[in-house]
Amino acid sequence: MSHTLFEGSDHYVATADLMMAVNAAITLQRPLLVKGEPGTGKTMLAEEIARALGRELIVWPIKSTTKAQQGLYEYDAVSRLRDAQLGEARSQEVGHYIIKGKLWEAFDAEQAPVLLIDEIDKADIEFPNDLLRELDQMEFYVYETRQQVRARQRPIILITSNNEKELPDAFLRRCFFHYIRFPDADTLRQIVQVHYPDLREQLIGEALEVFLAVRELPGLKKKPSTSELLDWLRLLADERLTPGEAPLAASLRGASAPPHAGALLKNEQDQHLLERLIGLVKNRR
Incomplete structure (x- = not known):
């Protein structure tokens, strides 16, 4: 699938090597893993890629408690049980209690969006490995509804890290890497x-x-x-x-x-x- 090349914007000063990294990741259809000191514009880069290419930006901010499953979907069993106890008819349909995660939102978009997985190193060490198949195959299975979810089009994925912890080799192999040096x-x-x-x-x-x-x-x-x-x-x-x-x-x-x-x-x-x-x-x- 062809994409317009990213050439920076009036709002963001992108160096030649950064623009090259963004376009290489888009061409290879691999996530772009961006590291650098906090405050060097990693998160803003995703905003400017979306702006420059005319794409929707979907942001998944990662915390220490975030689990990979939350990016796919969550099943709200508590609400379903409560509705069943109240005799609500909707409780008979499990699909009403499936909450889409950010990855599912990106997979569902009609035009390939920019998906920012922000500060991935804040999560548990197993978090990146738990997303390997989804980022590779662009699909996942919803067990509660027996539904296979596939991306309509592969999103442009930007993953940021502040180097708080090492990322697994298997995850790194699937990414295009760029380190944003501190500006001169x-x-x-x-x-x-x-x-x-x-x-x-x-x-x-x-x-x-x-x-x-x-x-x-x-x-x-x-x-x-x-x-x-x-x-x-x-x-x-x-x-x-x-x-x-x-x-x-x-x-x-x-x-x-x-x-x-x-x-x-x-x-x-x-x-x-x-x-x-x-x-x-x-x-x-």
Whole structure:
């Protein structure tokens, strides 16, 4: 089945290797497994693929308690029992109590949708293996209704992982893999300009210099991500919150912590580390 190639969008800065990975996965008709630091745009990628290709987006967010079966369907036996006790006629038909999961929704779509299985590494280690046949064969069996469900058309499947746990080899063999590297300075500038086209160039340049310096701090527990950079810039651009002509000047000299550092550093260890390093810079002068 032919698909239009993904070439990025006005809302999302996609590197050449990322576009190539998306199109390779579509051509091979394999799930695209995307890894990368939290906040590098993995989830947004699915939204932009759907937007660019004119497809419906179906999102299956994974939690630690999520089971693979929930993506196929669930049988609501409790509701059926309650209805039977109340003498409801509908209780005679088991199909009324079958709740379709996200995978079934994707299989049922008239046009191949984009299915996002988001943060698969949050689930139990057996979760990916429990989906092998369904992702391979694009079908599954509903035991309660004795129904074989087959995909009308193979969906475009994007699976994200934050590397919280290793995924099984059998699952990895069935995926096309891409790691989203953290953007370089030029790509970060493009991302900022997409989100904040009216931001002053001087502010962007100074903010990127401070942001990249903070990311390079030795011993940092959690490096700030692209999404945190965008939040931080939004605060810096708000004159009510950041008065003065040069809010980053002292930070660039290493004389003080950047304003609104809580948007960048999300735990006390990293904030104390930054304060100690600034103190060392001051003492050397």
